[in-house]
Amino acid sequence: MNLPNKVEIIEVGPRDGIQNESTFISTENKIELINALNKTGIKRMEATSFVHPKYVPQMKDAKEVLEGIDRDPSIQYMALIPNEKGCDRAIESGIKALSLVVGASDSFNLKNVKMTREQSIQSFETVIKKAKEQDIFIRYNIATSFWCPFEGKVDSDLVLDLVEKAENLGVDEIVLCDTIGRANPAQVFDLFEKVMSLQTTAMITAHFHDTYGMALSNVVAALQTGVTRFDASIGGLGGCPFAPGAAGNSSTEDIVFMLHEMGIETGIDLKQLLACVEMVKPLTNRNLTGHLHKV
Amino acid sequence: MNLPNKVEIIEVGPRDGIQNESTFISTENKIELINALNKTGIKRMEATSFVHPKYVPQMKDAKEVLEGIDRDPSIQYMALIPNEKGCDRAIESGIKALSLVVGASDSFNLKNVKMTREQSIQSFETVIKKAKEQDIFIRYNIATSFWCPFEGKVDSDLVLDLVEKAENLGVDEIVLCDTIGRANPAQVFDLFEKVMSLQTTAMITAHFHDTYGMALSNVVAALQTGVTRFDASIGGLGGCPFAPGAAGNSSTEDIVFMLHEMGIETGIDLKQLLACVEMVKPLTNRNLTGHLHKV
Numbered sequence: 001m002n003l004p005n006k007v008e009i010i011e012v013g014p015r016d017g018i019q020n021e022s023t024f025i026s027t028e029n030k031i032e033l034i035n036a037l038n039k040t041g042i043k044r045m046e047a048t049s050f051v052h053p054k055y056v057p058q059m060k061d062a063k064e065v066l067e068g069i070d071r072d073p074s075i076q077y078m079a080l081i082p083n084e085k086g087c088d089r090a091i092e093s094g095i096k097a098l099s100l101v102v103g104a105s106d107s108f109n110l111k112n113v114k115m116t117r118e119q120s121i122q123s124f125e126t127v128i129k130k131a132k133e134q135d136i137f138i139r140y141n142i143a144t145s146f147w148c149p150f151e152g153k154v155d156s157d158l159v160l161d162l163v164e165k166a167e168n169l170g171v172d173e174i175v176l177c178d179t180i181g182r183a184n185p186a187q188v189f190d191l192f193e194k195v196m197s198l199q200t201t202a203m204i205t206a207h208f209h210d211t212y213g214m215a216l217s218n219v220v221a222a223l224q225t226g227v228t229r230f231d232a233s234i235g236g237l238g239g240c241p242f243a244p245g246a247a248g249n250s251s252t253e254d255i256v257f258m259l260h261e262m263g264i265e266t267g268i269d270l271k272q273l274l275a276c277v278e279m280v281k282p283l284t285n286r287n288l289t290g291h292l293h294k295v
Numbered sequence: 296m297n298l299p300n301k302v303e304i305i306e307v308g309p310r311d312g313i314q315n316e317s318t319f320i321s322t323e324n325k326i327e328l329i330n331a332l333n334k335t336g337i338k339r340m341e342a343t344s345f346v347h348p349k350y351v352p353q354m355k356d357a358k359e360v361l362e363g364i365d366r367d368p369s370i371q372y373m374a375l376i377p378n379e380k381g382c383d384r385a386i387e388s389g390i391k392a393l394s395l396v397v398g399a400s401d402s403f404n405l406k407n408v409k410m411t412r413e414q415s416i417q418s419f420e421t422v423i424k425k426a427k428e429q430d431i432f433i434r435y436n437i438a439t440s441f442w443c444p445f446e447g448k449v450d451s452d453l454v455l456d457l458v459e460k461a462e463n464l465g466v467d468e469i470v471l472c473d474t475i476g477r478a479n480p481a482q483v484f485d486l487f488e489k490v491m492s493l494q495t496t497a498m499i500t501a502h503f504h505d506t507y508g509m510a511l512s513n514v515v516a517a518l519q520t521g522v523t524r525f526d527a528s529i530g531g532l533g534g535c536p537f538a539p540g541a542a543g544n545s546s547t548e549d550i551v552f553m554l555h556e557m558g559i560e561t562g563i564d565l566k567q568l569l570a571c572v573e574m575v576k577p578l579t580n581r582n583l584t585g586h587l588h589k590v
Contacts, residue, residue, distance in 0.1 A: 001480070001481055001484045001485075001516070001519075003481060182556070184553055184556035184557045185296070185512075185515045185553070185557065186296055186298060186556075186557040186558065187556075187557075189296040190296075210508075210586070211586065211590060212549065212552060212553065212556075212586050212587060212590065213505075213508070213510075213511055213546075213549045213553075213585075213586035213587075214511055214553055214556075215508075216508055216509055216511065216512040217480075217511040217512035217514070217515045217553070219512070220480045220512045220515060220516065221296065221515065224296075247586065247589070251508075254507065254508045257507060258479055258480075258507065258508075258509055258512070261477070261479035261481075261482075261507075261509075262479045262480065262481040262482075263481065290508070291505070291506065291507050291508035291542065292507060292508075294542070295506060295507065
């Protein structure tokens with residue numbers, strides 16, 4: 001098996017993980033979680049998002065969270081933004097890395113941000129230019145890269161087109177997201193093989209959900225195409241509001257455990273990670289989907 | 296990705312799946328489950344085991360179960376046996392396929408059947424000879440092929456030695472079992488690559504548990520070495536009495552769903568399979584580990 005020696009895990013629990021939790025998680029609890037994640041060895045984290053509180057009330061305290069956390073200078077804290085206004089607010093909060101989302105599927109993008117895919121791409125051009133002038137890191141998420149809850153299987157050409165557009169805009173990282181968790185390992189292998197062959201300057205990252213239990217097998221499939229960066233969410237928190245029954249993101253502790261078992265380094269301390277899972281348990285009404293904490 | 300077009304799923308729920316359930320499942324319920332599984336397209340099934348009721352009380356009605364089920368002539372029903380006495384009882388019940396278990400790890404074998412590994416191997420020689428004279432199919436399970444709950448990681452040479460011995464005894468099928476569910480995809484790929492290169496006459500089958508959520512990724516790793524036969528348990532029922540916190544077997548419906556998504560045929564009807572999961576739910580006190588039935 002063709003595998004790398006080292007893999008980078010990007011923690012998205014504090015943003016993608018908790019954004020859909022129906023009960024508001026206090027600012028204090030969010031800060032505690034990020035401070036605990038600081039100690040795990042994780043070097044990159046989606047910390048919050050600057051979206052309108054009407055749409056994502058859970059993230060209404062983005063500014064307070066960023067002001068409250070202990071910022072470890074060796075860790076990259078990212079904030080998701082939907083538009084230029086969010087960009088300005090994030091930069092005002094001292095954020096040096098922005099996360100943008102465009103859906104590969106038009107229907108998904110319309111539901112998600114009330115813009116067509118092309119409108120989203122265009123609207124981000126200004127944001128990216130503005131951010132680059134200030135040396136801000138740009139993470140470009142391609143949602144529904146594999147399946148769309150409305151359109152079904154997504155044509156890989158749509159994704160490749162978006163990857164090339166993002167590369168031309170000069171983004172620093174492109175994330176292929178299996179938003180509803182239905183990608184299978186063969187599909188993952190095929191798409192990432194194509195994307196990796198483009199040899200983009202932007203880093204390529206994979207983002208899986210565990211709806212059908214395929215997240216770890218998708219990680220292994222992506223690893224075999226040369227992907228060495230994976231998003232993960234502590235405890236497996238997260239989901240997709242448009243995917244009924246969808247389980248959470250692939251859980252950080254399960255991915256890290258598997259990689260370590262495979263002899264692949266992550267730089268992450270599993271004990272500290274499991275302490276974070278314990279911290280997360282009382283914050284959610286749902287059963288955590290990760291496996292490791294049950295063993 | 297090098298993948299087969301077709302895969303065979305062997306259902307082990309009625310034996311390995313329910314044998315450790317603490318509450319006795321009525322003979323009638325067991326018969327109903329097997330009769331429902333008959334309709335899914337599954338062509339091979341571990342139906343019960345002829346072990347001493349003192350050790351596995353759940354299987355005390357082996358004879359009654361085999362007498363009660365509708366035997367589909369296109370389906371192979373197998374019974375697990377621990378020794379010659381069990382062999383005789385199984386054959387008396389009209390069973391045409393026997394399943395034997397030897398642990399690759401000595402400590403596991405001692406705990407499991409109170410014999411050393413070598414004693415088990417020797418004791419089965421007589422059973423296999425006797426069975427072969429009557430044209431009985433022999434399935435040879437190598438438990439703890441990857442990890443042992445007492446000894447840790449199992450040396451692949453121990454497994455390869457057992458595979459060669461089983462092949463020399465003329466068994467029809469050799470099953471490499473990850474009894475505690477700790478095998479990782481890299482280990483699975485390595486061991487199966489070695490085993491497949493032996494080009495045994497016996498069919499080679501993989502048997503995974505989902506303790507750490509790695510079952511499906513292990514299926515994908517094994518597929519890439521040429522393995523086309525997988526054990527699975529309806530709803531993910533099962534476990535290992537010596538592995539604390541161990542989750543169940545890899546669930547039939549999750550494996551079948553993934554394979555179908557990957558474009559690999561199984562001949563199994565997912566709807567009928569999910570009807571069996573619903574049938575299984577009230578029979579167990581545990582939460583089913585499979586994903587598909589939740590979506």
